[in-house]
Amino acid sequence: MQLSRPSVRPSRIALHAIMILLVVWSVTPFVWTAQTSIKFTRDVASKTPVLWGYETTANAYRNFWLDSDDLNMWGVLAFILVVAAAATALGLIGRRARHGWPWFLGATAVICVALWRFPRIWEANDEYDFLVNSVVVTILTMVISLSIGLLAGYGLARYTGISGAVILIVALGFRALPRTAFVLPYFFGAKEIDDWLTSTGVGSWNFPLIDFPGVDTLQILDTRLAIVLALVAVNQPFTIWMLRSFFIEVPKEMEEAAMMDGATRLQAFRKVIIPIMWPAIIATGLFTMLLAYNEYLFVRVLAPTEWTLPVAIVSLTGGESSRTITEAAAASVSITLPIVIVIILFQKHLVRGLGAGAVKG
Amino acid sequence: MSTVTLKNLVKDYPNGFRAITDLSLHLDDGEFLVLVGPSGCGKSTALRMIAGLEDITSGDLYVGDRRLNDVAPKDRDMAMVFQNYALYPQMTVAENIAFPLKLRRVPKAERTAQVRHAAEILELTEQLDKKPAHLSGGQRQRVAMGRAIVRHPALFLMDEPLSNLDAKLRVQMRADIAGIQRELGVTTFYVTHDQVEAMTMGDRVAVIKDGVLQQVDTPESIYGSPDNVFVAAFIGSPSMNLFEASLTGNDERGGGYSLVLGDHRLAVPAEVVADRPALASYEGRPVVVGIRPEHLEDASVAPDHPDDQRLDATVDVREALGAETLVHFNLNAQSVDSGDPDALDELRDTGRCTARFSASSPARVGDRIRVNVDGRRLHFFDRQTHLAIRDRAHGAEQ
Numbered sequence: 025m026q027l028s029r030p031s032v033r034p035s036r037i038a039l040h041a042i043m044i045l046l047v048v049w050s051v052t053p054f055v056w057t058a059q060t061s062i063k064f065t066r067d068v069a070s071k072t073p074v075l076w077g078y079e080t081t082a083n084a085y086r087n088f089w090l091d092s093d094d095l096n097m098w099g100v101l102a103f104i105l106v107v108a109a110a111a112t113a114l115g116l117i118g119r120r121a122r123h124g125w126p127w128f129l130g131a132t133a134v135i136c137v138a139l140w141r142f143p144r145i146w147e148a149n150d151e152y153d154f155l156v157n158s159v160v161v162t163i164l165t166m167v168i169s170l171s172i173g174l175l176a177g178y179g180l181a182r183y184t185g186i187s188g189a190v191i192l193i194v195a196l197g198f199r200a201l202p203r204t205a206f207v208l209p210y211f212f213g214a215k216e217i218d219d220w221l222t223s224t225g226v227g228s229w230n231f232p233l234i235d236f237p238g239v240d241t242l243q244i245l246d247t248r249l250a251i252v253l254a255l256v257a258v259n260q261p262f263t264i265w266m267l268r269s270f271f272i273e274v275p276k277e278m279e280e281a282a283m284m285d286g287a288t289r290l291q292a293f294r295k296v297i298i299p300i301m302w303p304a305i306i307a308t309g310l311f312t313m314l315l316a317y318n319e320y321l322f323v324r325v326l327a328p329t330e331w332t333l334p335v336a337i338v339s340l341t342g343g344e345s346s347r348t349i350t351e352a353a354a355a356s357v358s359i360t361l362p363i364v365i366v367i368i369l370f371q372k373h374l375v376r377g378l379g380a381g382a383v384k385g
Numbered sequence: 386m387s388t389v390t391l392k393n394l395v396k397d398y399p400n401g402f403r404a405i406t407d408l409s410l411h412l413d414d415g416e417f418l419v420l421v422g423p424s425g426c427g428k429s430t431a432l433r434m435i436a437g438l439e440d441i442t443s444g445d446l447y448v449g450d451r452r453l454n455d456v457a458p459k460d461r462d463m464a465m466v467f468q469n470y471a472l473y474p475q476m477t478v479a480e481n482i483a484f485p486l487k488l489r490r491v492p493k494a495e496r497t498a499q500v501r502h503a504a505e506i507l508e509l510t511e512q513l514d515k516k517p518a519h520l521s522g523g524q525r526q527r528v529a530m531g532r533a534i535v536r537h538p539a540l541f542l543m544d545e546p547l548s549n550l551d552a553k554l555r556v557q558m559r560a561d562i563a564g565i566q567r568e569l570g571v572t573t574f575y576v577t578h579d580q581v582e583a584m585t586m587g588d589r590v591a592v593i594k595d596g597v598l599q600q601v602d603t604p605e606s607i608y609g610s611p612d613n614v615f616v617a618a619f620i621g622s623p624s625m626n627l628f629e630a631s632l633t634g635n636d637e638r639g640g641g642y643s644l645v646l647g648d649h650r651l652a653v654p655a656e657v658v659a660d661r662p663a664l665a666s667y668e669g670r671p672v673v674v675g676i677r678p679e680h681l682e683d684a685s686v687a688p689d690h691p692d693d694q695r696l697d698a699t700v701d702v703r704e705a706l707g708a709e710t711l712v713h714f715n716l717n718a719q720s721v722d723s724g725d726p727d728a729l730d731e732l733r734d735t736g737r738c739t740a741r742f743s744a745s746s747p748a749r750v751g752d753r754i755r756v757n758v759d760g761r762r763l764h765f766f767d768r769q770t771h772l773a774i775r776d777r778a779h780g781a782e783q
Contacts, residue, residue: 275469275471277467277468277469277471278471278473280436280438280458280465280467280471281465281467281471281472281473281532282473282484283437283438283457283458283459284436284438284458284459284463284464284465284542285459285464285484285485285488285532285536286459286485286488286489286536287459287488288457288459291488295484296473299473299475300473300474300475302475
């Protein structure tokens with residue numbers, strides 16, 4: 025497809041200039057952070073910024089993640105690269121395969137096993153637990169948000185009565201409220217429940233089926249559960265609205281045809297509507313993932329010790345020591361790269377939206 | 386046995402709108418019934434009620450002896466072809482056609498064989514591995530047909546399946562669908578707004594307007610003796626010319642009747658009155674008279690015609706179609722609104738009359754011509770009720 029025409033050259037040059045400027049504008053902070061993370065403290069602390077020709081080191085990464093002062097980081101890097109390559113390969117195959125599910129599950133499994141094995145191979149710091157928290161919170165938030173959002177979005181797209189409109193508008197109102205308006209009510213609510221659990225002794229019962237390792241007493245505050253519940257709640261308006269807008273694009277005749285073909289409504293939803301919705305599900309899932317992965321406020325308030333990575337990083341940036349600056353930079357780079365990989369893998373789905381053609385005549 | 390019986394079906398919407406009023410129909414086993422009507426007349430609603438996609442407010446729906454009012458769509462054993470085909474975009478053609486079988490847990494080998502067979506009937510064998518997005522409109526339509534025929538249902542439901550195709554393809558698919566239906570012998574309920582489809586495809590045609598059934602009969606009877614003004618105008622293209630007229634006795638000419646149509650006076654042949662005993666009672670009263678365009682002919686082409694069955698007119702518009710020529714002229718008579726919401730408002734109340742002349746007619750725009758009226762083919766309707774005037778048992782008094 026030939027879009028460019030020679031006659032519009034000057035405006036195109038200007039356009040490119042603006043785009044390059046925007047790219048530089050947004051990439052520079054990250055490049056700066058990445059540089060900082062591999063510098064020695066003296067270069068970071070120098071009055072004139074050292075932009076190139078400096079000596080590189082993985083000290084910051086080691087100090088942040090590992091409980092060791094003189095470990096060779098090449099082994100760790102190799103481990104991470106192998107895991108990332110395996111997960112990426114599985115993800116790529118899954119994206120091309122007709123049934124992506126097993127492959128995506130496989131990629132998730134590889135990451136989970138790696139996360140589980142890592143602290144048994146190397147001596148990990150507390151920060152490693154925060155990484156695990158981040159992953160658990162992100163995945164749980166995504167799965168729960170999408171499950172609720174798909175059913176609610178579908179229902180609200182197909183049911184056009186007045187109560188549906190009310191639900192949608194209320195949801196939008198909650199979305200519009202500032203995050204800070206929720207965090208204290210959630211905190212007090214969770215505290216009330218915890219107090220009740222403690223005072224009645226319910227919290228220390230032994231439930232046979234939900235005996236999680238490392239969980240002695242049942243509580244809400246300062247658990248991953250608290251973060252997931254809060255994030256699902258604040259994110260739900262977004263998933264519902266976003267998925268509903270995609271569902272509206274799917275003609276009603278799709279599920280009607282499936283039902284005439286012999287499917288129940290649930291089968292029609294699962295076998296016909298959900299496959300059509302895949303791009304929408306992936307796009308919504310990615311946004312939810314970013315929200316959960318980057319959340320600071322809720323984690324800080326609802327989980328005073330069960331941090332996720334953003335809180336851990338922020339705790340490093342308060343001081344003036346240049347040592348913590350390189351560590352914070354290393355931590356930022358570490359948590360950004362996985363997200364960048366995921367976005368690159370799925371960016372096609374973010375843009376593609378719904379494939380047209382077969383739906384309309 | 387897949388006879389279909391609709392007994393007094395009513396559909397009321399929550400906002401109080403009554404989409405279907407007392408619809409009663411019966412389809413014999415293997416019959417192809419076309420439900421035709423203008424847009425918004427409730428024909429798709431009727432189809433969706435049979436399919437189970439809309440609730441039935443009151444009345445009964447039977448297939449064979451089984452009452453289906455409260456049966457889920459999936460258990461009704463009906464296959465439906467949608468106007469927009471509703472193919473599953475993520476599946477290949479083969480998977481689309483196999484989907485109903487898969488839901489019924491038909492073993493894979495049998496499924497493949499059935500899909501092959503359906504694809505052969507529909508000439509889709511080459512396309513089986515393609516996704517719907519890569520098919521032409523006609524191919525998509527055939528895939529939708531394939532999905533319907535592969536299960537051997539008790540009843541086919543078709544909701545304007547040809548309206549998204551271009552004109553040439555539509556003519557071909559019309560014949561194909563009718564042929565396949567005849568071959569398979571599956572009872573078919575077909576909904577369309579296109580009266581040509583109704584006339585050419587159906588064993589019987591049911592005309593519906595504003596949710597009320599107007600007439601059910603063979604295409605020939607519907608065309609030849611419409612029950613009311615709406616059916617008369619809706620079936621046939623170009624439409625029947627309908628004018629207000631009055632019937633007068635012809636005492637000075639020795640009996641018989643004359644029709645006063647604007648400035649014109651036409652003799653009504655005696656056999657016409659004999660066939661319609663009720664017509665005599667309309668002497669001296671206003672009626673609606675209908676003349677099909679093909680029952681008008683240029684007098685210069687057919688000079689042997691009784692002089693008292695001729696009109697004088699000036700040609701306004703001439704459309705030469707090759708095999709025939711459509712000529713429009715004004716009769717200075719009051720046109721009758723048939724109640725078809727799709728008819729053009731500008732053409733109402735103009736006294737405009739359309740005639741279908743032989744191609745050899747020399748009439749040109751502006752010419753003063755004489756027009757032969759085939760008096761035996763006139764249609765008469767009551768001015769108030771718009772019902773056909775025939776005899777006491779059938780027509781005006783009904």
